[in-house]
Amino acid sequence: MEFDESVDITDKVCPLTFVTAKVAIEELDEGQVLAVRMNDGEPVQNVPRSFKEDGHRILKLLDNEDGTYTLFVRKVE
Amino acid sequence: MAENINYKELKAGGFMSQVQKGYGSLRLAVIGGNLDTKALKVVAEVADKYGNGYVHMTSRQGIEIPFINVNDLAEVKKELEKGGVSAGVCGPRVRTITACQGIKVCPSGCIDTYTLAKELNDRYFGRELPHKFKFGVTGCQNNCLKAEENDVGIKGGMTVTYKEDDCISCGVCIKACRENALKMVDDKVEIDRDLCTYCARCVKSCPTDAWEGEAGYIVSFGGTFGNKIHKAKEYLPIIRDKETLFKVTDAAIDYFEANANKSERFRATLERIGEEGLKEALNKAYQG
DSSP, X not given: OOOSEEEEOTTOOTTHHHHHHHHHHHTSOTXXXXXXXXXXXXXXXXXXXXHHHTTOEEEEEEEOSSSEEEEEEEOOO | OGGGOOHHHHHHTTEEEOSSTTXXXXXXXXXXXXXXXHHHHHHHHHHHHTSSSOOEEOTTSOEEEEEEXXXXXXXXXXHHHHTTOOBOOOXXXXXXXXXXXXXXXXTTOOSOHHHHHXXXXXXXXXXXXXXXXXXXXXXXXXOTTXXXXXXXXXXXXXEEEEOGGGOOOOOHHHHHOSSOOEEEETTEEEEOTTTOOSOOHHHHHOTTOOEEEEEEEEEEEOOEESSSEEOOEEOSOOBOSHHHHHHHHHHHHHHHHHHOOTTOOHHHHHHHHOSHHHHHHHHHHHTO
């Protein structure tokens, strides 16, 4: 999947996981796509939903099959 | 003076004796853990004027003002009433109805807990029973309000429906589900209903609203968390409407009133006489 920017939050712990991802999407323009690499467990359970609650559009969650996932999310102002 | 006081009567009015002779801690009526600022101000004034300048937050979302002289009690209650605050209750009756913030505030919530707490309060608060009786309302499976530690615990949940046409096969719900009830088969999501706990995390996380949730109440009975610890048990399927919910809570409290010995908690009654009678009463209420 194509994206404009990426951020890796696999070295962050809650609540910095979503905070880091949130800061990253703030940098984008409306309609651009952010790829967020995150760990299995709490981050993948919660980060997609937090993006939804902030009004952004989730496109796809990709299983990297190494214990991490990549979420593609389109920025909505 | 203090020797002639009827402490049993005072307890019914939320006044609890203290180590310090002649003083007590006045419990205030709080519903669902919310208290507006007008009430808080009058509580602060009273605690300054009659107490020791502080309040104690109870484990069940109550507020108590310690160090009230029993001779000031009538005056204290009058001043509190002016600010819209009334005394709570202790002793063998229905206690404070507790609640989390629920769907009106919390993104995880499935039901309007505060409204329900107020309705339960109007229906039952202070009702005299063989022993104390506690209601707790929590908005979702996160269970911040610990439903199962109450005599009757109510937990919000959602029965979910998958709308295939709206699904973009993103896979978010599969991971959002903590019960592993969902799997992706040929780009469509399949649900194992036996594993679903009605937590609604699929509904909350789906970016295209392809999961539709119908709110309901998961009710458990006979919890205690004091001297004895027992987790309240669910005897019924999820309840979809408030009318049925109240029929069921009426049936539970009536059953307790009719069958409990004096000073016997709900769980103890169930252990003494078995659960079958209660189950029967609840099922009857559930089926209307």
